[in-house]
Amino acid sequence: MLLVFDVGNTNIVLGVYDGKKLVIDWRIATTTQRTADEYGIVVINLFEKAGLNYKDIEAVVVSSVVPNIMYSLEHMIRKYFNVEPLVVGPGIKTGINIKYDNPKEVGADRIVNAVAAHDIYKRSLIIVDFGTATTFCAVGKNGDYYGGAITPGIKIASDALFERAAKLPRIELVKPPTVICKNTVQSMQSGIIYGYAGLVDNIVTKMKKEMEQLKEEEPFVVATGGLAKLIATESSTIDEINPYLTLEGLRIIYEKNR
Numbered sequence: 001m002l003l004v005f006d007v008g009n010t011n012i013v014l015g016v017y018d019g020k021k022l023v024i025d026w027r028i029a030t031t032t033q034r035t036a037d038e039y040g041i042v043v044i045n046l047f048e049k050a051g052l053n054y055k056d057i058e059a060v061v062v063s064s065v066v067p068n069i070m071y072s073l074e075h076m077i078r079k080y081f082n083v084e085p086l087v088v089g090p091g092i093k094t095g096i097n098i099k100y101d102n103p104k105e106v107g108a109d110r111i112v113n114a115v116a117a118h119d120i121y122k123r124s125l126i127i128v129d130f131g132t133a134t135t136f137c138a139v140g141k142n143g144d145y146y147g148g149a150i151t152p153g154i155k156i157a158s159d160a161l162f163e164r165a166a167k168l169p170r171i172e173l174v175k176p177p178t179v180i181c182k183n184t185v186q187s188m189q190s191g192i193i194y195g196y197a198g199l200v201d202n203i204v205t206k207m208k209k210e211m212e213q214l215k216e217e218e219p220f221v222v223a224t225g226g227l228a229k230l231i232a233t234e235s236s237t238i239d240e241i242n243p244y245l246t247l248e249g250l251r252i253i254y255e256k257n258r
């Protein structure tokens with residue numbers, strides 16, 4: 001079986017694949033303080049609780065946008081799974097042609113998403129990943145990765161408001177029934193959720209126009225990431241939510257590099 005790690009700045013999402021089948025996935029906090037053994041205990045426990053034998057793992061693929069976690073994570077993988085992790089980065093076969101000024105600069109998660117979406121949808125795409133940051137990526141029909149935009153994630157924006165405004169409380173990210181709200185919590189929820197949906201629609205609409213100039217057909221808009229569900233229902237430009245896009249991309253990258 002294959003174990004994949006999607007290391008983001010807030011969460012690490014793990015997936016266990018048996019061939020093309022995602023057997024199980026887990027979400028743990030990204031902490032740079034954990035040692036290899038501490039990560040080992042957490043991951044082995046997850047396998048045991050799920051009734052899976054971690055010794056059945058034959059390969060591990062890692063996508064990370066958190067460099068200073070990698071020493072412990074790779075050490076854990078070697079020590080507990082006895083395999084050399086395949087780490088997504090320059091030199092790895094992806095089938096994606098990165099048209100960034102400096103291709104090495106693009107977050108691995110963004111490329112992994114592009115690999116999955118290109119493989120699944122086989123058409124021009126805009127991928128929106130709602131995580132610590134929200135990323136927007138334009139991908140051509142033939143797998144050209146044009147780049148896109150990066151904005152503070154919705155939770156960061158919401159936490160910043162709480163931290164910087166004395167009288168504003170920390171809020172739960174829940175959609176209020178109306179935009180015009182009559183109490184502080186719902187007013188904040190209205191501003192962050194409906195406001196963010198507008199941000200998404202504005203950026204996607206402008207990206208679509210630029211992709212037209214790049215002679216790409218009307219792109220299909222796919223959302224992923226922990227916070228996608230929250231916004232996608234309010235957005236008028238998101239066509240589909242695919243929560244497992246990044247994990248799928250890691251599986252596909254394994255197949256391309258085995």
Ligand SMILES: Nc1ncnc2c1ncn2[C@@H]1O[C@H](COP(=O)(O)OP(=O)(O)O)[C@@H](O)[C@H]1O
Binds near residue numbers: 130155
């Ligand atoms: N199913 C869910 N429902 C609501 N929030 C979620 C869910 N899954 C993850 N989250 C939240 O999404 C955020 C992390 O999303 P994620 O895409 O993993 O971020 P990153 O990749 O930047 O670490 C966290 O705030 C987490 O609590």
Ligand SMILES: CC(C)(COP(=O)(O)O)[C@@H](O)C(=O)NCCC(=O)O
Binds near residue numbers: 109110130132150
């Ligand atoms: C923008 C990101 C922080 C998003 O990562 P995440 O929200 O998943 O933690 C990550 O893709 C990244 O570090 N990118 C490098 C810069 C770039 O893509 O241009």
Ligand SMILES: [K+]
Binds near residue numbers: 109129132
């Ligand atoms: K992410």
